[in-house]
Amino acid sequence: MAAVLEGAPPTRDGTLLHFLKYRGFGIASGAVAIAFIFFFVYPLTRMLYAAFFKNGVFSTVSFQETFADPHLAELLRDTAIVTGLSSVVAMSVATLFAWLNERTDAAMGWVSKLLPLVPLMLPPIALSTGWFFLGHERAGLLNIGMRGLTGALGIDLWAEQGPINIASWGGLIFVYTLYLVPFAYLLVAAAFRNFDSSLEEASRVAGAGAWRTFRNVSAPGILPAIAAALFLVGVTALSNFSIPVIIGTVSRIDVLSVRIVRMVRDAYPPRIDEAVVLSFFIVIAVGVLFWLQRMITARRRHVTISGKSSYASKIPLGRWKWVARTLMLVYLAAASVVPLLGLFFVSLQRFWSSHITRQSFTLDVLQALFTGDNLTKKALQTSVFLGIVGATLGILIATMLMLYVRQRKGTFPRLVDAAAKAPSAVSHTVLGLAMVIALAGFPFYLAGTLTILLIAYLVIYMPQAAISTGSGIDQVGGELLEASSVAGASQSRTFFRITLPLMRPALAAGWALLFVMMVGDLTASALLATNANPVVGFVIYDIFNSATYASLAAIACVVGTISFAVVCAVLAFSRSGAGGQASQ
Amino acid sequence: MRAPAGAGSSMNVPASQVNAAQDVTVQVWNLKKEFRRLGGEQVTAVNDVSLSISPGQLVVLLGPSGCGKTTLLRCIAGLEHPDAGRIEINGKCVFDSDEGIRLAPEHRAVSMMFQSYALWPHMTAYKNVEYAVKSRGYLKDVDARVTRALAQVGIPQLRDQYPSQMSGGQQQRVALARSLAVDPPVVLFDEPLSNVDAKVRDQLRQELVSMQRTIRFAGVYVTHDQLEAMQLADRLAVMDNGRIVQLDTPIQVYRHPVSRYVACFVGQANDLQATVTGPVSGTDRIELGTVLGPLHAVSERGSALPAGAKARVIIRPEDIKLTVGNAPAGSNVWRGSIQAVMFSGAHVEYRVRVGSHQLHARSDTNRALLREGEEVSVAFDPAVVYVFPDA
Numbered sequence: 001m002a003a004v005l006e007g008a009p010p011t012r013d014g015t016l017l018h019f020l021k022y023r024g025f026g027i028a029s030g031a032v033a034i035a036f037i038f039f040f041v042y043p044l045t046r047m048l049y050a051a052f053f054k055n056g057v058f059s060t061v062s063f064q065e066t067f068a069d070p071h072l073a074e075l076l077r078d079t080a081i082v083t084g085l086s087s088v089v090a091m092s093v094a095t096l097f098a099w100l101n102e103r104t105d106a107a108m109g110w111v112s113k114l115l116p117l118v119p120l121m122l123p124p125i126a127l128s129t130g131w132f133f134l135g136h137e138r139a140g141l142l143n144i145g146m147r148g149l150t151g152a153l154g155i156d157l158w159a160e161q162g163p164i165n166i167a168s169w170g171g172l173i174f175v176y177t178l179y180l181v182p183f184a185y186l187l188v189a190a191a192f193r194n195f196d197s198s199l200e201e202a203s204r205v206a207g208a209g210a211w212r213t214f215r216n217v218s219a220p221g222i223l224p225a226i227a228a229a230l231f232l233v234g235v236t237a238l239s240n241f242s243i244p245v246i247i248g249t250v251s252r253i254d255v256l257s258v259r260i261v262r263m264v265r266d267a268y269p270p271r272i273d274e275a276v277v278l279s280f281f282i283v284i285a286v287g288v289l290f291w292l293q294r295m296i297t298a299r300r301r302h303v304t305i306s307g308k309s310s311y312a313s314k315i316p317l318g319r320w321k322w323v324a325r326t327l328m329l330v331y332l333a334a335a336s337v338v339p340l341l342g343l344f345f346v347s348l349q350r351f352w353s354s355h356i357t358r359q360s361f362t363l364d365v366l367q368a369l370f371t372g373d374n375l376t377k378k379a380l381q382t383s384v385f386l387g388i389v390g391a392t393l394g395i396l397i398a399t400m401l402m403l404y405v406r407q408r409k410g411t412f413p414r415l416v417d418a419a420a421k422a423p424s425a426v427s428h429t430v431l432g433l434a435m436v437i438a439l440a441g442f443p444f445y446l447a448g449t450l451t452i453l454l455i456a457y458l459v460i461y462m463p464q465a466a467i468s469t470g471s472g473i474d475q476v477g478g479e480l481l482e483a484s485s486v487a488g489a490s491q492s493r494t495f496f497r498i499t500l501p502l503m504r505p506a507l508a509a510g511w512a513l514l515f516v517m518m519v520g521d522l523t524a525s526a527l528l529a530t531n532a533n534p535v536v537g538f539v540i541y542d543i544f545n546s547a548t549y550a551s552l553a554a555i556a557c558v559v560g561t562i563s564f565a566v567v568c569a570v571l572a573f574s575r576s577g578a579g580g581q582a583s584q
Numbered sequence: 585m586r587a588p589a590g591a592g593s594s595m596n597v598p599a600s601q602v603n604a605a606q607d608v609t610v611q612v613w614n615l616k617k618e619f620r621r622l623g624g625e626q627v628t629a630v631n632d633v634s635l636s637i638s639p640g641q642l643v644v645l646l647g648p649s650g651c652g653k654t655t656l657l658r659c660i661a662g663l664e665h666p667d668a669g670r671i672e673i674n675g676k677c678v679f680d681s682d683e684g685i686r687l688a689p690e691h692r693a694v695s696m697m698f699q700s701y702a703l704w705p706h707m708t709a710y711k712n713v714e715y716a717v718k719s720r721g722y723l724k725d726v727d728a729r730v731t732r733a734l735a736q737v738g739i740p741q742l743r744d745q746y747p748s749q750m751s752g753g754q755q756q757r758v759a760l761a762r763s764l765a766v767d768p769p770v771v772l773f774d775e776p777l778s779n780v781d782a783k784v785r786d787q788l789r790q791e792l793v794s795m796q797r798t799i800r801f802a803g804v805y806v807t808h809d810q811l812e813a814m815q816l817a818d819r820l821a822v823m824d825n826g827r828i829v830q831l832d833t834p835i836q837v838y839r840h841p842v843s844r845y846v847a848c849f850v851g852q853a854n855d856l857q858a859t860v861t862g863p864v865s866g867t868d869r870i871e872l873g874t875v876l877g878p879l880h881a882v883s884e885r886g887s888a889l890p891a892g893a894k895a896r897v898i899i900r901p902e903d904i905k906l907t908v909g910n911a912p913a914g915s916n917v918w919r920g921s922i923q924a925v926m927f928s929g930a931h932v933e934y935r936v937r938v939g940s941h942q943l944h945a946r947s948d949t950n951r952a953l954l955r956e957g958e959e960v961s962v963a964f965d966p967a968v969v970y971v972f973p974d975a
Contacts, residue, residue, distance in 0.1 A: 482663050483702035485689035486772075487716035487762065497715065501706045 029404035032397055033416040040419055040459050043431070043438035050437050051276045062273035069274075071254075076281060079255040081169075082244070083237040083285075086176035090233055093177065094184035095226065097328055099214075102192035103200075105314040106324035111332065116186040118335045120513060120567050123520025124179050124242040125540055126560035129552055130339020131175050132246050133346045135166025139353055141342050167251035175243050178335045183236055184229040191225030192218075210315060227296035232424075234289040238282050239427040241523040246544060256282055257429045261526050264436065265541070272437065279430040286425055340560050346553035365550045369558060376543075376555055379534040383519045384562065386450065386535060390457045391514035395507055397458065398465035402473050417466075424463035431460050432524040448530035456524040461517050465510055472506025473499075512570040516563040608672075609769055609802035610637040610660060615669035617655055617826075629655040630666065631826035639769070640800035643831075646813040647823035648849070653806045654774055656823075660804060661696050661772050662689035674769050690719070695763035697776040701755045703747040709734065709758045710743040713765050720766045733765035734758075736795070753784035760792070764799060773805040777812065789815060810850050814838065822846050844972040847898045854899045854943050857974065862891040869915075869966050872897060875941045880915040881969035894974035901946035903968035906934060906960045916969075920962040922954050938962055 052058055066072065101112040122130075134142045138161045146163060165171060199221065203213040219226075244255040256278055263275040317324060346352050349360045369376050398420065405417040423431060435456045440447035446455075476499055484494040525537025536559055543552045617630040629652040637643050645653035658664040660671060662678065665686060671679040673694060678687040695716075703712055713730045722729065734740050737757040747755050756776060763771050777785045793816060796803060807813050813820055814834040821831045822845075830842045841847035848855055856879075858872040863883060870883045874897060881897070889895055906920075923942060924935040932953060934945045943962065954960060 479698050479700050479702040480704055482661075482689070483696070483698055483704070483762075484715075484719070485663070486661050486692075486694060486696040487719045488690045488721070488766070489715070489719035490690055491688075493719065498704055502704070 025400075026404070026408075029400045030412075032400050033404060033412075033419075036397065036401065036459070036462065037416070037419045039455055040423060040462075043434035043459075044426070046438035047276055047279075047430075047434040050273070051280070062277050066274050066277040075254050075256065075259060078253050079238075079281075082172055082176065082248070082253065082255055083234065086173045086180060087230065087233045087237050089173065090177045090180035091184050091226070091230060093331070094181045094229065095188050097181070097331070098185055098189035098192050099218075100324050100328065102189055103197075103218075103315055104321070104324070105316050106321045106328075107314065108325060108328070111328050112189065114332065115328075116182050116189075117567065117571075118182045118332065119179060120516050121564045122336050122340060122560050123516060123563055124240060125246075125520055125522050125537070126343060126556045126563075127179055127335065127339050128175055128243040128246040129540075129544075129556040130342045130560075131166055131171075131178075132250070133352065133549070133553060134339060134342040135164045135171055137161045137165040137167065140164060140166065141345055166247060169251070169253065172244070172247050172251055172253055175247055176237060176240070178331075179240065179243060180233050180237060181331065181335070184233050187225045187229040187232065188222060191222035195221045224297045227293040230296075231289050231293040235286055235425060235427070238285055239429060239523070241429060241526070242520075245522070245541065249544075257427065257523065260429050260433060261523065261541075264433065264527055266545075272433070275433055276437070279427070279433055282427040282430055286427065290425065340557070340564075343553045343557040343560060347550060347557045349550055352549040352553070365554045366557075368551070369554050375531065375534050376539050376551065379536050379539040380555070380558065382450070382533060383536040383559075386453060386457065387515045387519040390454055390461075390518045391511045393454075394458055394461060394465040394514045395469060395511050398462065398469040398510070399473075399503075399507070402466055402470045406470075406473055420466040421463045423459055423461075428460050428521075428523040429527075432456060432527040435459075435524065436527055448532050450533050453524065453528050453533070453535065456528055457518045457521065460521075460524055461514050464513050464517065468506055468510025468513060469503070472503035472510070475506060476502045508570045508573055512567050515566055520559055520563060607638055608636045609639045609641075609674055610635070610804065611672040612636070612656075612660065613670040615656065615659060615666050615671065617652075617659055617664060617666045628652075628826045630659060633669075633826070633828055635821065635828065635831070637770075637802045637804065639802050640796075641818045642796055642803040642805060642816055643819045643821055644805045644807060644813040644817035645821050645823055645828075646807060646810060646817075646850070649808060651823040652826040653808075653823050655826075657772050657774055657804055657806050660770075661694055662687060662692050693768065694770045694772055695766060695768035696772040697756075697759050697763050697774065699775040699778055701747070701752075701759045701776075701779070703755055703758055703762075705747050708744050708746055709739065709750075709761075712747075712758055713762045716762045717765050722766070729765055733761040736764065737761045737791070752780045753788065756780055756788060760788075760795075764795065764801075767799070768801055771801045771803045773803060773807075775807055778807070778809070785812075792816065814850070820850075822849060824849075841898075841970065844896045844898060844970075844975075847970050847972070852901050852944065852946070854901065854904075856897045856899075856941075858895045858897045858971070860889045860891050860893045860895055870971075872971065876918055876938055878915075879969065880966040881971050882967050889971065889973060896972045896974050898970040898972065899943075899964055899968065901933070901944045902948070903964050904936075904943060904945040905963045906936065906945055906947065906954060907963070908954070908958065908960055910961065914963075916966055917961060917963040920960055922956050922958045922960060925953060925956055927953070936960065936962055 051062060052060070054061060097115065101107045101115075119127075134140055137143065143162060143164050166175070195218065200213050200217050203217045204210075208216065239257065241257045241261060244253070244258045245261070248255055248258060260275045260278050263271040263278070347366055348362065350362050350364060351360070353360075368374070369380070371377075401416055401420050405413045405420075435452060438444075439452050439455065444452075446452035480498060480502065481494055484498045485491075489497065519536060521535075522537035522540065525535045526541045529535045529538035536555065540552065540555060543555065612633060612635040615630050615633045616628070619627045619629055621627055631652070633652075633656060635643070635656075645656060647653050655664055659666045659679070660673070666679060666681065668681045669679070670677065670681070673692055676693075677683070677685055678692045679685060704715070707715060710730055713733050714726060717726050717729055717733075731740070731743075734743055737760050739754060739757045739761070742750060742754060742758070745754075747758070750758070756779075759776065777788055780788065789812060805813075805816055807816075817834050819831060820834045820837045821828045822837060823829065824845055830837055830846050832840075837846065837850055841850060844855070847853055856874045856876070858874045858879065861871040861873055861878065863870050864880060867880075868883050869880045870889075872879050872881060872895060879897060906922075918938045920936040920938040920943070922934055923937045926933040926935075930948070932947045932949075934947065934954060936943045936945055945962070
């Protein structure tokens, strides 16, 4: 110890051990960063090349073929309508909910905490299949229930079908909206929370009413968050495959993400060239959204206010309070418990039909998932395995990258930071397709392996991992680490005793997020998996195409339950003990 | 409180003994630190600063925000890397730009208190202190040392509380215990009291002084609060634009400021533009032309200024005497009227209009208040007038 205080080596000391101790982490992080950037940039470059070059010669054949398709305009129009309308509706709902929870007496603390977690608890594939079973015109559980009710009352309006039809424009947009609201809510609610409410109080005291205050003070204040939310929601809507593949297919509404996957998966020979050209439309749409966000935020300078914890007086809503609360509770139920119950119900029947009798209930379908040597069982095992490995690796890589980015200045760390978040601006469909083109054949030959799936998952979900760990690192704060150094602790002691424990809640949340998204992934899985290495997403896609609905319900139900259990367990773990103290 | 075998040398022996042979604990030579702002603008936060601190001495760095005081402190701690200069702590070089020496904070014999307290939120008060003690290599009697430190700062009952369960003042006491538990030869304070309320601040300040007298550590204390600075400092370093512009005892700094900047920053001041008229014959005074009219000052204060030179005249509010009715005619006496009265408890502050100008005066007699609008005579001794060249 005398050595530590007295003869501690200055940094220019050149022994190997010392070098590794001080530089090892930096070198490892740098290498990981380079590998990550490679696996993000290389596939996209290969895809770009493949679009313009045939056998090494420049060619626009694939563009001509795509534009010659008479249904192209319809495809683009429908995609724009579905994603555009559902984004706008989701933004409005989310802003309303955020305002209700942050500014009015309708606020319910647990709703505010739970809302952003909904897509975690129920993967989109479970949400869309759940609503498919609930809202089917003839055999939908809600319809059967309502028809039973109205029939008993002597109303005979809907004898065989209706009143709800999920396989419609309205139904499709409804499910999209259910899925998108939490993404927007997360950002807008945070903006309301961070926006100094004394500015609003100043407006009220100056004589402006509630609406005038909202329009002139609150709304401009949270505008950057709204712009960011619009971008996030738009990209998420464009990327989503689980909802249109189920509900869009039955309602014959075609969207880009589904068409691209079908061209690669279901066409023979695969029409990869055209798929690439179609994916350019997604890239363009994301570019437009990005530009829109910049336009909104650049219009005026926004002051970031780091206020004290404010004691904002809540706006009393009177009897509207209960209307607002009911609305939020209905949303929560519709986005989580209700579809999950629908899945359970259907999975307990041998065949899905509109005639439900006591005899039709059976555990056979659920049991079949876990017995014998079948594809579904294998897919579940592979997916859970990939989820655990992928989430752990993803969080580890993200932590290394974000520590590297935070502790260094210069161009390369900034580049790494941008690269780690960039995949969120590229649609999953596009990235999955690029992985097929770049990694399946020469020189990697990873087609059908678990490795290609793992790489795809890691690249696609790196932004979420980076944001979770990054916010964790920011929470730890500079001075807490400096205090440890000044107290005499070494770098590694500081990392293990201070940094890591304080980051635990963020790391755990990030891990759960990644696990759930990887297990529930459909896009990359449908494109990259094969019968040799099936994953849940791949099997779900096949089962849906072969219309064995009870099995579909069963597997979606199992995935939903696993996600739900993992999220709850991890959140409980991260809020217990000392970590819980830290997060207060 | 014997140190464990092999544990750090200087940390465990009382600071006063270690330094018996030397006369400085912290020595800074020609330190320089530059920043590049986001826009690309180069800012010199610390500009060629040299400073030495003796054992048991508390030096306060005082200045407005952005003057470089915190950067200087962080350079000593090892949290910032200066661009040039040399720093020795306890006779050991911890930074030297020419020799390429740059010791990490954990290898420097310092403790530090942060403005944000920087208590580790996942550890109890006891664990916070224990962590610091163990990090400095103490392996034996850790419990006794931690318990003593918590008792020393008056919070033995909080040992199992988490920081989130304590008030700001309590948190800062834990931070103090954490810094002092290792008997550090040097303690660095980065505005530690600016986040606690006035009453607690007063109390903690007094305890800090008495603890510093008992433990006899050398301290560097950063603050922008001039009252705090004067109460705490053995020596006061006033900083401006990355430089130490005056370094002396608080009394000397207050009574003999070297510049208009120091005079205005330390204490309150009436600051007037003036032009030197010349010496007043037969006296040791010079005369200056001001908005108040001709004004006399003791000539040594403005001796360097030739007739016609632009100058600034500074008069402290407490040096201005206000009397009702006619005062004896003479130099530095004017007629004025009270514009505003601010009763402040122990003293009273007045705004007095003299001609077209307002002066700030302060009286310690709070019984016989002057009233607004009252006619008074305004006077001050030429000996209390500071004269500085106008930059």
